[in-house]
Amino acid sequence: MSLAAPLSPSLSLGIDIGGTFTDFALEWRRPEGLLRRTLKLPTTPAAPEQAVLAGVPMLLAEAGAVPGQVSRLVHGTTLATNALIERRGARTAFLTTEGFRDVLATGNESRAAQYDLFYRKPAPLVPRRWRLPVGGRMSAAGAELAPLDEAAVAAQAEALLAAGCESIAVGYLHAYANPAHERRTRDLLARLAPGLPVSLSSEVSPEIREYERFCTTVANAYVQPIVSAYLRRLEEGLARLGIAAPMLLMLSSGGLATVETACRFPVRLLESGPAGGAVFAARLARAAGIGQALAFDMGGTTAKLCLLEQGVPRTDRVFEVDRAYRFAKGSGMPVRVPVVELVEIGAGGGSIARVDTLGRLRVGPESAGSEPGPACFGRGGEAPTVSDANLLLGRLDAAAFAGGRMALDTVAARRSMARLDPARPAEILAGAVTAVVEAAMAAAARVHAAERGAGLAERTLIAFGGAAPLHAARLAHQLGVARVIIPAGAGVGSALGFLWAKPSYEAVRGLTGAVRAMDAAGLEAAFAALAEEARAVVAPSLPPGSPLTERRSAQLRYRGQGQELTVALASVAPEAIEAAFREAYRAQYGSPIPGVAVEMVGIAVTIEGPEPDIQASAAMPVTRLAAPARTRLVHDADTGRAAAWGIHARAALGPGALAEGPALIVEEETTTVVPPGCTVTVAPDGALVIALGAAAGKELAA
Secondary structure, eight states, X not given: OOOOTTTOOOEEEEEEEOSSEEEEEEEEEETTEEEEEEEEEEOOTTSTHHHHHHHXXXXXHHHTOOGGGEEEEEEEESHHHHHHHTTOSOOEEEEEETTOTTHHHHOOSOOSOTTOTTOOOOOOSSOGGGEEEEOOEEOTTSOEEEOOOHHHHHHHHHHHHHXXXXXXXXXXXXXXXXXXXXXXXXXXXXXXXXXXXXXXXXXXXXXXXXXXXXXXXXXXXXXXXXXXXXXXXXXXXXXXXXXXXXXXXXXXXXXXXXXXHHXXXXXXXXXXXXHHHXXXXXXXXXXXXXXXXXXXXXXXXXXXXXXXXXXXXXXXXXXXXSOTTTTOTTSSEEEOSOEEOOEEESOSTTEEXXXXXXXXXXXXXXXXXXXXXXXXXXXXXOSOBHXXXXXXXXXXXXXXXXXXXXXXXXXXXXXXXXXXXXXXXXXXXXXXXXXHHHXXXXXXXXXXHHHTTOOSTTSEEEEESSSHHHHHHHHHHHHTOOEEEEOTTGGGHHHHHHHHOXXXXXXXXXXXXXXXXXXXHHHHHHHHHHHHHHHHHHGGGSOTTOOOEEEEEEEEEETTOSOOEEEEESOOOHHHHHHHHHHHHHHHHSSOOTTOOEEEEEEEEEEEOOOOOOOOOOOOOOOEEOOOSEEEEEEOTTXXXXXXXXXXXXXXXXXXXXXXXXXXXXXXXOEEEEXXXXXXXXXXXXXXXXXXXXXXXXXXXX
């Protein structure tokens, strides 16, 4: 269906750049409902904007639209994350308090492998010769103990510029309590090196714990020149296409911000793609009335799992980038920014399979990416991948992949699989590859749930991403989950999540001390200042007069504890803050600790705009059994035997349609595998609802 010119509807465009594919989602509203067009193209890693600028005209042409009709554009990218992981950011220097230049190397007491004598922590982003000390000192209370050595700042800056420095991070001790020295340093640097990007820890991450604060600030400085240049190039390219809508960026927290904010704090974009997926799953869960869910996002490079409680994803204040030791906690670089809490493993369609020195089959975390990509892409890749395995098992149609825009090479896939073991049939090896990657995802989900005291069996698995529908039902079986939902547009779920997110920004500030000793008026003023800071970020991304919501929270702990809880606050009265903390502590740990003072270590204010409207689900229609359009020989990874599976075109299955497994539900962006013994029903909003085990029997009986 094309757009009728007289109505001139406004379009919303979401763009997600992943490690393997760049996803596009276009939505607009008509009297008959919400309409959508989607597209997937291979990512162009050397210049990510090229895939975007090629895909946007294609998508608009398919919808019969013109660029001027795009009124909302939201973008998320892995550019910052990849720059950190691949160590290809800007040449960055770090100015810090005298005596603390080695904090980035020494870190904290966390160790990913307690008993591995050969364990080595990843090297800091900034080598020691570029970590330079500056005299001056603030106390933990924010009082100046020693003045800033401005001559040292000038001397260090001169040396850095001579060495070719491209970006500078500034992190002084206790700058969260008093940023005066950091701000003065920036002023000096602006005179000495106009235009050189400078990141201050008091702005990037103004909270306690110098190791996390310094790492976050350095990461921001490291990716800032790359991200800023990319976003400006993309803005200019979109303008040349005729798109006048301002571009918004998805943040790791699930909120949206302007390009200016993203250029200033690119570290907040690190988990933008996964955050968009969490927003996508959360909105669907709320619309369907699902209380507890597990969001499962599997693309070309990684798989992400996120727990949803009452349609809301769990969030955190710190995460790790580039876990270098078997994805173990403590082996990566800590980044302290608001983030959707999820577990991420190197398991995607492009994940490479190999046999290790002990003869064991391993899959990932290495990925073939988009260049050269899996062997079946026909671009020169030779290593066996999960996508090659799915093709050889018959789950993918070589001629119809990506709507026929990309033909898959079965011969190359078979040749790549033989690299694992030339004596075994390729289909047996392919089944083993998919089994290994599914077992790895199930193990990650169990650990993630156990660490948070959450069960999995009672949850609904919401699967999206180009590869997730291929593995969702088998993953659910391993987790004991009885129901799987494959939403409409699942193949580009994160891009759709971008369109469904609301403009939002969290401003934080380190504020330490006993709660009982705090002045309510002073605390109110501190919250008001943070609210104004967050409002200044959110307001430009909304039409004038849009309603804004303010949420306040504090990081609290009992005196003597090393970790804190984030607690929502309705009042700044000390008694009310303590009561809210004790209730949160009871919910987390079972009972509060009597007679121990409560401490505050930081405060935060989140300002949110209104949530975009999406089409709500209606009542489930009467089901009717749908016959497959055709069959195809598919190899069962469990039995190793081939059988004829029914093939259904997803577009041909209307609401209420019921299909029995074994079956494949085929669409342009992905394929849904419905194993034997399962059923799939089409919901009113077009979602595929897969019932496993006893639940499948009930569907057929009905």
